[in-house]
Amino acid sequence: MADQGTMDKLVSLCKRRGFIYPGSEIYGGLNGTWDYGPLGVELLRNIKEAWWHDNVTTRDDIVGVDAAILMNRMVWQASGHEEAFTDPLVDCKTCKARFRADQIAESQCPKKPSKKPGEHSECQLTEARKFNLMFKTFVGPVEENAAMVYLRPETAQGIFVNFKNVCDSTRIRIPFGIAQIGKSFRNEITPKQFIFRSREFEQMEIEYFCHPDSGMEWYQRWRDARFQWYKDLGIRSDRLRLREHGKEELSHYSRATSDVEYLFPWGWGELEGIAHRGDYDLRQHMKYSGKDLSYYDDETRQRFVPHVIEPSAGATRSLLAFLCEALCEDQAPNEKGELETRTVLRLHPRLAPVKAAVFPLVKKDGMPERAQAIYKALQKHFAVFYDEKGAVGRRYRRQDEAGTPFCITVDGQTAQDGTVTVRDRDSMKQERVGSDALLGYLLQRLRC
Ligand code: ATP
Numbered sequence: 088m089a090d091q092g093t094m095d096k097l098v099s100l101c102k103r104r105g106f107i108y109p110g111s112e113i114y115g116g117l118n119g120t121w122d123y124g125p126l127g128v129e130l131l132r133n134i135k136e137a138w139w140h141d142n143v144t145t146r147d148d149i150v151g152v153d154a155a156i157l158m159n160r161m162v163w164q165a166s167g168h169e170e171a172f173t174d175p176l177v178d179c180k181t182c183k184a185r186f187r188a189d190q191i192a193e194s195q196c197p198k199k200p201s202k203k204p205g206e207h208s209e210c211q212l213t214e215a216r217k218f219n220l221m222f223k224t225f226v227g228p229v230e231e232n233a234a235m236v237y238l239r240p241e242t243a244q245g246i247f248v249n250f251k252n253v254c255d256s257t258r259i260r261i262p263f264g265i266a267q268i269g270k271s272f273r274n275e276i277t278p279k280q281f282i283f284r285s286r287e288f289e290q291m292e293i294e295y296f297c298h299p300d301s302g303m304e305w306y307q308r309w310r311d312a313r314f315q316w317y318k319d320l321g322i323r324s325d326r327l328r329l330r331e332h333g334k335e336e337l338s339h340y341s342r343a344t345s346d347v348e349y350l351f352p353w354g355w356g357e358l359e360g361i362a363h364r365g366d367y368d369l370r371q372h373m374k375y376s377g378k379d380l381s382y383y384d385d386e387t388r389q390r391f392v393p394h395v396i397e398p399s400a401g402a403t404r405s406l407l408a409f410l411c412e413a414l415c416e417d418q419a420p421n422e423k424g425e426l427e428t429r430t431v432l433r434l435h436p437r438l439a440p441v442k443a444a445v446f447p448l449v450k451k452d453g454m455p456e457r458a459q460a461i462y463k464a465l466q467k468h469f470a471v472f473y474d475e476k477g478a479v480g481r482r483y484r485r486q487d488e489a490g491t492p493f494c495i496t497v498d499g500q501t502a503q504d505g506t507v508t509v510r511d512r513d514s515m516k517q518e519r520v521g522s523d524a525l526l527g528y529l530l531q532r533l534r535c
Pocket of ligand 1: 241288402
């Protein structure tokens with residue numbers, strides 16, 4: 088299953104084309120951190136924008152918040168994170184490497200034992216001990232226990248603590264959801280698989296509050312809707328699955344949980360968890376804060392603590408899935424008509440960092456000026472790229488690697504009849520389109 092070749096190609100393309108760089112690279116990096124370059128930041132924004140559009144903007148029953156990353160320490164005591172957000176950590180006594188006990192097979196150090204005497208010839212692991220994944224820092228100038236706070240390990244708690252504020256400041260009524268996108272931090276023992284498990288990452292989370300009687304129905308609706316979302320954005324169904332947790336896997340408060348999983352080159356991995364959390368979180372915050380977080384329904388004249396369904400997705404982790412899904416190689420003719428291998432990112436048009444590239448065929452005969460005018464006109468509507476350097480075939484290839492769905496070329500015929508060629512990234516077919524009709528044509532094909 089493990090396909091290191093595909094991952095190596097992807098990591099190298101991401102670096103080479105400006106999607107993702109190792110964090111703090113010129114200083115030797117910082118393990119588990121990644122920086123998003125010019126194309127990566129656009130892709131990540133488009134994923135978040137698609138999620139926000141589909142879950143907030145176009146729904147009447149969901150509103151957004153953007154809570155602080157630093158929160159009162161009591162939040163994490165109430166949520167259970169201070170006590171229980173731990174992974175079991177083991178050390179190899181020989182090579183000192185550290186691992187998550189639940190991620191290694193046969194209680195053996197996974198680093199290759201050496202045949203040389205004294206050099207890691209046998210593996211002895213320490214007993215597993217609990218390691219809390221929350222990063223600590225201090226508020227104010229004095230580094231004392233009372234000033235200690237955590238960087239949030241999830242965005243969800245920022246929603247729960249604002250449940251009452253949102254109810255009081257809007258007219259929204261149950262069932263309704265609160266959505267948030269933002270950074271989360273986890274001091275993962277072994278960050279790995281490129282950006283899949285990072286120490287700093289972004290989440291897209293919804294807490295959907297409903298009457299206790301309709302919890303199971305909303306859980307099923309959310310599970311199906313979230314699964315469909317990835318499919319609609321181009322993930323093939325044989326690489327996507329919904330995995331319902333068995334009873335033994337469920338946390339004590341959860342009534343049901345499903346994971347949306349993607350078949351990464353190394354195997355299945357979670358993209359999103361959808362959990363029916365009952366009234367656990369609101370009750371915990373009622374207990375610790377002493378505030379009443381129950382809800383009064385003035386139509387039914389009923390007071391109750393809502394149940395909550397939580398679809399919790401990783402923005403950066405799904406970016407990796409979209410990239411893995413999009414990366415492919417096919418055969419395309421070069422300038423001499425010979426077939427050569429082409430690398431192409433078949434990203435969904437909604438996600439593509441750049442929607443169209445505009446080229447003059449050559450740098451003369453008024454072509455650059457015409458191409459510039461088209462570029463400037465399109466730029467008002469979506470992300471466009473202008474390029475006049477080098478052979479046009481090479482320019483197409485660069486855009487294929489960036490995932491740009493369309494390339495528009497101004498050529499000799501443009502001066503005569505006003506048409507340009509539009510080349511489709513996936514089929515490589517070209518069509519002539521009138522400059523006047525170009526915007527409408529592209530908008531329709533991009534489904535923006
Ligand atoms: P895992 O079992 O992979 O550690 P989790 O079950 O702890 O994940 P959740 O707490 O349910 O994850 O977080 C919700 C989502 O946040 C995950 O489905 C994933 O997409 C994302 N996520 C969690 N941890 C990380 C991480 N270290 N790096 C990138 N994304 C993450």
